[in-house]
Amino acid sequence: TGSHEALELRDGDPKRYNGKGVLKAVKHVNTIIAKRLAGIDVTHQRDIDMTMLMLDGTENQSRLGANAILGVSLACAHAGAKAKQMPLYQYLRWVYDIRSTVYRLPTPTMNILNGGAHAGWILDFQEFMIVPQQKLLRERVRCGAEVFHALGKLLKKKGFSTLKGDEGGYAVPLKSNEEAFKLVMQAIKDAGYKAGKEVMLAMDPAVSELYDAKKKRYTLKVDKKTMTSAQMIAMWEKWLKKYPIISLEDGLAEDDWDNWVVMTKKFGKKVALVGDDFFVTNVARLQKGIDMGAANAILIKVNQIGSLTEAVDAILLAQQNGYKINVSHRSGETEDTTIADLAVAVNAEFIKTGSLSRSERLAKYNRLMEIEEEVR
Structure with missing residues (x-):
């Protein structure tokens, strides 16, 4: 939060x-x-x-x-x-005068391994996600489900209890944060998919939770490290070269504006640098980011800003300035599926709605597959 x-x-x-x-x-x-x-x-x-x-x-x-x-x-x-x-996605286009006539289904960023505040701090970083690349959404959901279950089998084989975090991903105590990606890469292979081609990766380290504003340092307890912003950026750069990561959310603290600009200049052309806590779906903070050249994508959470209209205004401003859109659930979630319709209405590039377990997460995937059948 x-x-x-x-x-x-x-x-x-x-x-x-x-x-x-x-x-x-x-x-x-x-x-x-x-x-x-x-x-x-x-x-x-x-x-x-x-x-x-x-x-x-x-x-x-x-x-x-x-x-x-x-x-x-x-x-x-x-x-x-x-x-x-009208179906809600069509109505939202009409009511907000969104002129696009084509419907594009968002690509899910699926949180299959949980850490941080959402999983009792067994890992420092909050979300390790897969991003299936299949053409049809229903095939992306299938891919996500198969990789998720392959990861469960792999974790059991290694002796872990397959408990779930707030967002339905596995929550296991690993020796390092990077080990999470190694396990996910293996699970992709075990499920019969090619990492870097059929399945990409994304992450939300949510590092505002790790940041001491007075000391200007990030503390990674699992990795037993204290890092500056420059060191965090260097670590992300190393991981981006090593793993097929296409989206990095909240890679720096929410008020670390100048270093967000540095990070965006370094690898903003290669990867979606998503502002969640950084922008909080707020037009004023987004405009500041646009003016400074910080981030290149925004996470949209309707209850972060508090009304549908304000959320849509943030989306439209982002799109006018070439920022990608990721419409998101919350860690505390209901079975309401409005965000699925919203993502389709605005042609969002991504949707983030958790793992392939827990009914409040699956409800959104099911709604997206319904919409896909209607608009194909």
Whole structure:
């Protein structure tokens, strides 16, 4: 979770859901928001979202709660699609005046090995992903499933318990962070695919979690190292040469702006350098990155910014400036499939929605395969 995200309003009552209840946010929906939105055409999505943001009046939606605003925002989008008798991906194009007539299915970046905060810190880096390269999405899903299960067999053979992390990938204690990639490469081979051709790699090290802003150092406990930004960049450069990595997300800390520029100059033409905590789906932070020449891709999380319209605005700004789009789930996720439709609506290059296990992850893959059948 980036420190610059919109605020998810929780009740803070330790006697109810350990303080994570949302009665306050629900009350805001049923009173303040409902009263103000009553009578507005449900297909006026931008007006609806802007009205809620004005009602809130804070930079990070801390008054009403981003969870209150986003819940209404997404509900209105689904209702509008029903009213117009359109599938959601088609409706989103219509409501935001996205002129493209071709639908391109996003390439999944599948998180099959988990670490970091999502897996009890058994590895320093958070996500080791595979990126299947088959032509049809359904074949990419098949490839991902086969590699995922091949990895499970490999881990069992090596004596590991095949526990899963938050996003459905295996969570195992390895001797080094790099060993994760070696295992994934072997699993690709065991599944009968060619790494670097049929399956590429991606990673989200989420290194803001490892960064000490005062010391300006990254601490890798598994590798027993403390590193500067320059050393981190050198390590990524080495790994990019060694492994078929096509996407590196949050390779530096969220406020390490100058070094993001250095990293982008070094290998921004070879790989997608994705800003997640770095951009937090925020137009202002994205514009700063564009102006500075930092990163070349953005991760889109609708609840990072708190409304569908703001997320779409970030996507459109990114696309206007040649940045790639990766529409993403969260580590804490539901079975809602809106992000699958959103990724298709905007012709996102990538979608990140976890491993090939856990129903809240699989729901998005299933929805994408449904859409593929409709638009082919």
